[in-house]
Amino acid sequence: MGELNRRNFLKTLGVAGATISGIPANKLLAQSKSDLSEDRMGVLVDTTVCIGCRRCEWACKTAHDIPAGNLEDYSDESVFENMRRPANDAYTVVNRYENPADPRSPLNVKVQCMHCDHPACVSACIVGAFSKEENGAVIWDTDMCIGCRYCMVACPFQVPTFDYDKAIQPNIHKCDFCFERTKEGLLPACVEICPVEAITYGRRRNLIEVAEKRIELYPDRYVNKIYGFTEVGGTSWMYLSSRNFEELDFPKLGDKPAPGVSESIQHGIFAYFVPPIALYALLGGIMWISKNKDNKGEGKE
């Protein structure tokens, strides 16, 4: 919640900044570094199919050289008692939600980076370490990263995490869509291990067709929405569900790309260099007035 408040605070600040500079926030739309590829990949997560076996968590850790522990330990379902978020030692986690329509088949929601088409983290990174790749992955260069954590603040899904426990060389961590594996023609580790193929890997445009077909064929099974189709300008990972997405802790986001907000803040504050000059003029004015007051006071004594 702390971050959410901070983000809201920053949003307000951004709007204020934009108002000062006289440029409306919605005109400052984010522009992707390169044009999005028509063939970019994505994943369709069907929360009604996922059984919550958490093998994806194990496979993800193993693929990213994070100590994964015993495979059998992932059958322990007590972890579902608490809602979990991706962490610096777990790039994906599965949360379980009740299914009022069928209490015996709960809904399991895998959480990881959504790999936005217009990523706020890419836009917010001040050293340009983040990039949206042609295959859809949003990755970053650890060597360039200075640990400012702007990406964490900018992300509408609160995905990037940080080595808070490391004093020396703390890094940013998040799902990288198994960029190293897919480069070699392998599937993302979670996709490969999923026993029920609740996560389907494919071209984003094909996945949308598949998702639309599923909703059309089984209108009773799904709510008529593909989460990630238009959210923050579209994401590579998309979800199907039988419950409203807000009830599954998916943030309610508009269709506008998230960098629209962060860039309006950054661009707004420095637009044509007017706001800084105005600010310094204001501060200078205050100084000048108070200096005059002081002089007058001295004169009286």
Place this chain on the structure above:
Amino acid sequence: MKTYIKISIILFTFLFFSFPFPAIAQDHSQLKFNCSLCHACETPTKSNPCLIVCPREKMMTVYMSPAKSPAVIKMDKLKSVQDLYEPVIFSHRIHAEMSEMSGGCEMCHHYNPPGDVVGCDNCHESGRQRTDISKPDLKGAYHRQCMDCHQEWSNNVACESCHETNESGKSAYTVKDYQQTRVHPEIKVPTKLVYNTTHEKGKLVTFFHNEHTDIYGLDCKSCHQQESCAKCHSTEPEKKVEKVSLEVKHKNCSSCHDTKVKTGCASCHSSKEMAPFNHLARSGFNLKSYHSKLNCTSCHQSKSVFTGLNSSCQSCHSEWNSSNFNHKVTGLILDEMHVEFDCGDCHESEDYSKKPSCEGCHDDMTYPANKPGKLVK
């Protein structure tokens, strides 16, 4: 390692080719489906069936008896060296038998046009990296079929509940091991159940399970609906039985029996255990050799009305006469002379229960001392 591969190939081939499902040459033009569902052209022929992709749902047209299905199948079509788990040895028959009480074979075999049973890998590709992502790959398809029910009845999604872990890196777990370790006890179908009810005049209801299935021709599903493994294996505490209306209580019986309060009680409720059904005692007509194996409905065709038939053969077999009745089925082939006569010339009683008489023509002959033909049995 090589020996293992050989053995598994042999086992695999054996299981698949010895699949006891017969190739059923159904006259599928008689099916309820519209031809254009599967055929693209007006007049499909054997050489050019012009098949299109059939719809995946509600196409199960081939019914196979679970008793004839394979008992155990080793699911090793996806076997690879890096597997974390051993292939599942699947007790097919017990699953098939239990499915009769819920969705039937089509719960898993959801697509089966006329012909042999279609294997999952006919449609579901075995590689996850593929062009057609509209349907799950083979691994996904297998697991979805299992987990749909398994997570419901056991709340257990642990891989180990079906798979053995592949610790040694080579498969050591065999069908034989399975049969020794994971066998469902035989499910005994009851013959007779006596229910103790609260009905004042007749507390006992004697229910002959075998009669209902064997004689009355009810299949499991007509009473046991939506009963999954959870019926016996539920992990949830039993719910307190709420008070239900008489109508709901008698729901399974009332489709055939009169369960109205004023008229129906006595036909099932009694103070004593009832005797099994006896057609002779009830109706006076003995179901001997020819009729004993028939379903009730083959003769009693109007639904739930079992009266109105008499013992005259003609009341059912109105089309029979001396020219089209094959007398051989009685165990006697009539000779050239007698085959010409009308039935009534020898058989005087209409229900053919009395022995035939020869006196109409012959003074010196009687049945069975003299026979009008040759015995075949």
